[in-house]
Amino acid sequence: MHADGFAAPRRVPLSVAALRWPRTLFARLALILCVGLALAQVLSFTLTVTERDDATATMMTAYIAREVAISVALLDHLPAAEREAWLPQLARRSYFFILGPGTPGEPPEAHRSKSVASAIASGLGDKYPLTSSAVPGTGERLQIHLRLSDGSPLTIDYRPPPALPMSGWLPVVLAAQLAVLAVCCWFAVRIATRPLHELARVADALGPDLKAERLEEDGPSEVARAARAFNAMQQRISAHVAERMQILAAISHDLQTPITRMRLRVDQMDDEAQAGKLTQDLLEMEQLVKEGVAYARTLHGTGEAPRRVDLDALLDSLVCDYVDAGSPVTFERRLNVAIVTRVQALRRIVGNLVDNALKYGNTAAIEVSASPQDKTVTISVLDSGPGIPDEALEKVFEPFYRLETSRNRGTGGTGLGLAISRQLAVAMGAQLTLRNRPEGGLEGRLVLPGADA
Ligand SMILES: Nc1ncnc2c1ncn2[C@@H]1O[C@H](COP(=O)(O)OP(=O)(O)OP(=O)(O)O)[C@@H](O)[C@H]1O
Ligand SMILES: [Mg+2]
Numbered sequence: 001m002h003a004d005g006f007a008a009p010r011r012v013p014l015s016v017a018a019l020r021w022p023r024t025l026f027a028r029l030a031l032i033l034c035v036g037l038a039l040a041q042v043l044s045f046t047l048t049v050t051e052r053d054d055a056t057a058t059m060m061t062a063y064i065a066r067e068v069a070i071s072v073a074l075l076d077h078l079p080a081a082e083r084e085a086w087l088p089q090l091a092r093r094s095y096f097f098i099l100g101p102g103t104p105g106e107p108p109e110a111h112r113s114k115s116v117a118s119a120i121a122s123g124l125g126d127k128y129p130l131t132s133s134a135v136p137g138t139g140e141r142l143q144i145h146l147r148l149s150d151g152s153p154l155t156i157d158y159r160p161p162p163a164l165p166m167s168g169w170l171p172v173v174l175a176a177q178l179a180v181l182a183v184c185c186w187f188a189v190r191i192a193t194r195p196l197h198e199l200a201r202v203a204d205a206l207g208p209d210l211k212a213e214r215l216e217e218d219g220p221s222e223v224a225r226a227a228r229a230f231n232a233m234q235q236r237i238s239a240h241v242a243e244r245m246q247i248l249a250a251i252s253h254d255l256q257t258p259i260t261r262m263r264l265r266v267d268q269m270d271d272e273a274q275a276g277k278l279t280q281d282l283l284e285m286e287q288l289v290k291e292g293v294a295y296a297r298t299l300h301g302t303g304e305a306p307r308r309v310d311l312d313a314l315l316d317s318l319v320c321d322y323v324d325a326g327s328p329v330t331f332e333r334r335l336n337v338a339i340v341t342r343v344q345a346l347r348r349i350v351g352n353l354v355d356n357a358l359k360y361g362n363t364a365a366i367e368v369s370a371s372p373q374d375k376t377v378t379i380s381v382l383d384s385g386p387g388i389p390d391e392a393l394e395k396v397f398e399p400f401y402r403l404e405t406s407r408n409r410g411t412g413g414t415g416l417g418l419a420i421s422r423q424l425a426v427a428m429g430a431q432l433t434l435r436n437r438p439e440g441g442l443e444g445r446l447v448l449p450g451a452d453a
Pocket of ligand 2: 413417
């Protein structure tokens with residue numbers, strides 16, 4: 001604070017952030033085009049006005065020189081006594097004559113005065129030697145002093161006329177031109193950026209079911225070409241992935257038969273201890289193979305059509321199955337909402353989360369909540385187990401990724417449960433995430449669209 005009570009003016013540095021380059025391509029192109037065209041427009045306007053003023057000044061100077069020469073010749077021919085009476089008629093808007101020596105002063109400096117003085121001098125010729133002086137005071141003022149043939153002094157007093165006024169409609173026309181330019185810029189930039197939006201939208205829509213939406217292959221040739229290339233790329237990706245999934249599905253499927261044969265053979269073995277261990281290994285292999293087939297299927301799209309279901313009823317029946325089998329699973333808060341969803345896929349996702357909660361956290365509690373604004377329903381599966389280290393919360397969604405602590409026989413899984421669930425969730429347009437609860441344990445959270453109150 002200053003002594004006088006005013007806060008010291010804060011120096012606001014003209015930071016780079018204040019002049020930040022806009023982030024969107026639309027804004028950048030629009031800015032470049034609008035600023036460039038507006039500058040060009042203002043420049044050409046300035047050039048026109050300057051040219052007009054220069055041309056008018058040149059014409060006026062030539063006119064003054066001619067008129068002054070005629071007037072001086074007339075005054076020279078008149079008897080000295082009659083000259084005074086003619087002065088008002090010889091005066092013009094920018095100059096008048098004085099029968100006298102005028103005001104002495106320095107030679108003129110101003111460009112306009114100098115050019116008028118030299119034009120008058122050349123108009124009068126050698127007959128009347130003259131001197132010119134700038135009259136001190138407000139505004140530009142020039143006096144040209146000469147002597148007539150009888151020796152009497154004559155002064156021409158010149159004041160540059162005010163610049164030609166600009167006509168009232170010129171700024172309006174300029175503003176209208178700028179407005180037309182702005183509209184054209186907006187239109188051009190929109191044409192240029194729209195295909196990019198469309199491309200991003202379609203690329204985002206390419207889900208795990210690989211059912212790609214095709215881009216329209218029309219429009220300007222560059223856009224059509226990019227759309228063709230993009231569509232072809234989508235098709236290639238779909239074909240590659242589908243081929244790999246078929247191989248995975250085929251191997252997983254075909255492995256089931258030899259595994260079944262091996263189990264039959266194990267049953268006939270004499271060494272019971274070894275047979276038990278082998279059976280356990282074979283069961284694990286069978287599980288792995290089943291999960292492999294399931295994963296391949298989910299990647300290929302479930303093909304299940306969305307149905308409208310009562311969420312409470314669906315979760316109740318799921319929980320009942322677990323409770324009947326003696327598992328500690330609870331489902332308390334009821335919501336009374338209906339959702340449009342793929343029921344089998346939803347059962348599978350929640351089932352996988354509950355399986356994990358039971359396997360790694362010993363208990364599972366299901367909670368639901370709804371957000372009417374964005375028409376979503378959130379299903380949370382909570383446990384009070386050890387949770388997952390923060391850095392692995394995303395990694396566990398990768399196929400076959402299991403935490404080191406899970407690599408024991410007791411909790412032996414294949415590491416595909418969450419990968420399958422994530423694939424299904426994406427295919428349903430839902431979001432599946434995990435987070436460690438502050439009070440301990442893990443929360444698997446599924447946010448589903450399509451909720452009706
Ligand atoms: N509720 C949980 N608490 C702690 N760790 C978990 C929990 N859920 C998953 N994990 C960890 O994430 C890993 C991946 O889980 P995912 O369900 O994909 O595979 P899995 O349970 O090991 O096998 P699968 O489900 O295929 O039988 C698990 O191995 C486990 O380490
Ligand atoms: Mg699991």
